Amino acid sequence: MSMPSDTPSEVKAPRLRLNIRLALRLLFRDGRSGKLNILWVSLLLAIATVTSISLFTNRIQHSLYDEASHLLAADISISGTLPIPEEWRQRAQEQPLESANFIAFRAMVFSEEGMQLSQVKAVSDTYPLKGELSISDQPYIASQKVKHGPPPGVAWVAPRLFDALTVSTGGNITIGEAEFSIGASLNKEPDNRSGLFGGSPRVMIHLDDVPRTQAVQVGSRIDYHWLLAADNSEIATFSEWLEPQLGEHHRLTNIDSANRSFQNTMARARGFLLLAGCLSVILSAVAIALAARRYSKGQQTQVALLKTLGKTPRDITLIYIVQLLTIGLITLVIGSALGWLLHELLLRLLTGFMPQGLSKASLSAYWVGGVTGFVSLWAFAAPPLLALRKTSPGSILREQSSSALHAGWSFFIGFMATISLVYFYSQDIKLTLILTFGALACVLGVGLISSLLIIVINAILKRTQTIKNDGSLSLQLPPQIKLGLTNLQRHHKFNVLQIMNFSILFLLLLVILTASTRLLDQWRDQLPPETANHFAFNIYPDDIEAVSAMLSDADVKFSPFYPMTRGRVSKVNEDTLSDRVKQHKGRANYRRELNLTWSNQLGSDNKIKSGQWWQEGEKTEKLMVSAEHEYAEGLGISVGDTLTFSIAGQTVSAEVASLRKVQWDSMNPNFYMVFNQAPLDGATGNWLTSFYLAPENKNFLNQLARTFPTVSLIEIDQTIKQIQEVISKISRAIEFIMVLILGSGLLVLISSIQSTLDLRFQESAILRTLGASRSLVRDSLLVEFCTMGLLAGLLASVGAELSMYFLQTNIFNLQYVINGWAFVYGPLSASLLIGFTGWMSTRKVIHTPPLHVLREV
């Protein structure tokens, strides 16, 4: 017989091909035998859920952004008291940006029967750039949506005007010198939110009709608005160019600054969607790690055998790299496709709740799932599989301690991978840190505590023995409980790992569950159904009583009355405002006039961040002020500083007593500055209040406006409705996603329970051959599993409450309220779930002859 010669150069090329072919063949066979199933399933699940969630949230986010841009009817708007300079227009045209214009002014509107001071909005053909106008033939009936304003010669008027002027559609009104026919009732404008037009109802006409009215003359106050739309980068370039030249007469508003409360809502919605996505990323990573560990364990014999057949460690590495790549690619393709389908399905399920014509997802959203799967595969599955190269062929003769990667290292790799994935997904350092360090703390804490708990159980078992030896107080445990607990303690190391596994999975599930219930509820509660949706201000002190009487008579809920005056901050300590703005690079517009008030009572939605609120009756001579904290931070103001205000041409100074956090989206009257007393002697100010009007009671506004012509009214009911809609859409979407994650989390949990069963099957089967009764075997398994579940559930509940605390306070700006029941139902449900799954699976051991079980293990 001739000996094979070993000429490396000759052997090399075919060897590579050989190994690849072998790798694929082995993979195929493992796949067929079902060994790979758990890994397949968890990878597919991971890729599919993350893909679907990221597609889904991405599209919703885009739509939210769109919706927000509707609030502005554009992406940015430039407004001012002077016409827009020609130079700016040219620049916008070159870029190019879509644009629209309107001007707003007050004018008296006449009909045959009456007259009414109105806010006229004259719009160009292209208005609105984003969003729609709602109009109807008659006031107070269902609207129809249009994407343009009235044609020349036609006016669309607010529903209230029909009453006030006793006119109907088709009738005529006069504005200044021009006559218009009434084309429709104007029920909703996308950008109707601010207090620009006080109590006056809206009349919308075409921009070209303005000269005809002759209502606009030198000296009359006009607001010029210039709306622009384009994609984000174009807008950003333009804003950057424009901002330095805005000057005093013009103001730039973008979507984020357009409406603070809406922006808050959107930020929170984004936060929820991100959290949901991150949780699904982490869950997927855990699932893949578990599956991979189990799979690589099963590969040891095969590797040892391949080695006795002459495969070198390098061959083994190559084989597993090929396998991993193959698995990765196949799951990537199938998983992404599944994810896409799933997200379509989600959208279908939510039609009606979702905005129509959802925007497209950005390309990156398609990647997230694949990247998660691929990275998890390499971070969790590759280390143990590639470590197989070190398996000694001798291990086939006698089980040897596995040569697998050092636990610390694989943990480190996995941990880093999870952090990177969460960051990659969220692009949010804070959320990433909270989630990962929360998880890390849990892993370590849980490991420590579960070891301790098992030691305690150990002690209990010893106690029962010693007492028995004494012969005196024999505390006898029933045999099945004793056997169960003994098992728990006998597999000590294994069980600590298992409990860690369970509790981390359970923790994720609990966080998901609590987030989707508690957080969303709180969120919804912020704008309860009867949130104030109208403001009345410019109320003279003498009228307060009459106004409140009228409100109460009409059964209208209203907030307390606040005095209000307007003023600017001119100095902080000795620095002028401009110096401060430069130093602190605050982004908000600090030069603008602020609403100021004075009160002894801290608003229920205000929270003191630093300093102290003045006590009632603590009427000092000194003028004190409490500032909104974000505004204060932007100017580097802290407690104890002196602020100088210019109010109605006079200058007053006040010491900063406290900084307040204000919940802007509560829709209550809120102020940047609250004084402890009227800042100007003798200034009584004008007062304001907010109240809730149901849509069908809108007519009350007319009565109010007629009775108190000087009172200005702001309608924010549309904004509130929009916010409430967003909240309900998003929370519904999130609930769906949470159910999805919850489902896959449960699957992972169950599969991880089952992975622990192999060992127990073997033991139970042997116990059975040794004559243990079925019930003994079953009950002791139940005791063991339920105890594990109880411990895991307890640890998970503690971890989940901690995570919720950080999430609620740090990410969502919601209040944390501890829920004591969580510590009862957490452990209980974990115990039931794990006990039940264990019990279901052990029926196999109990009802089949032990020999079969032994053969199968």
Place this chain on the structure above:
Amino acid sequence: MIDGHMTMIKTQNVQHEVPTHGGSLRILKGIDLEIKPGETVAIIGASGSGKSTLLGMLAGLDVPSQGQVFLNNCDITALDEEGRSRIRSQYVAFVFQSFQLLGSLNAIENVMLPLEVKGESSAATKAMQYLERVGLQERAHHYPKQLSGGEQQRVALARAFACEAPIIFADEPTGNLDTETGSKISDLLFSMNAESNTTLVLVTHSPELAKRCQRQLEMRSGELSEVSV
């Protein structure tokens, strides 16, 4: 070419110790051994005396704590795992005492494995031939779980044949077989030896099988001695 004067397997003072709870356990206590190409050697001895351990050392599946093992004059104890793998692929076929068939592969696939590892193109046909030789062509597509212990052992033998290696190590190749099948299997082993001058080293408790070998070595608590036939 293998020189008739050369030794195929040689050991020098092979000792093996494993750490146990209380100190260490000496399993092999200085084994010196020479086996020529084409020789048939039986290792006998009481259970637990270290036969399997020695066989594993000879095949390069494990390294002794002391001493050297030469396969075809190559000191495999001096090689790294990579090098030993290469030697194994050239010289060694192994029949395990506990079969070690892969559960996810059916019988014929288990037999194909060594052929595939070598990149043989006609792996399936050849594997079938080897299965026929052990009389299991009917069960080719059954999985190890579905086979009896003796059948699994025969598949393991077929897999070793399929290695087409110059040395076959067999750890109790007939341990689970009835006399008739057992002698058929040993016939096979010896015919391999006759046809292609395969060196055969087997561990057995069966005196008949041991007698058919040219040499018998007895293992007594880690020490090896020649039994004069």
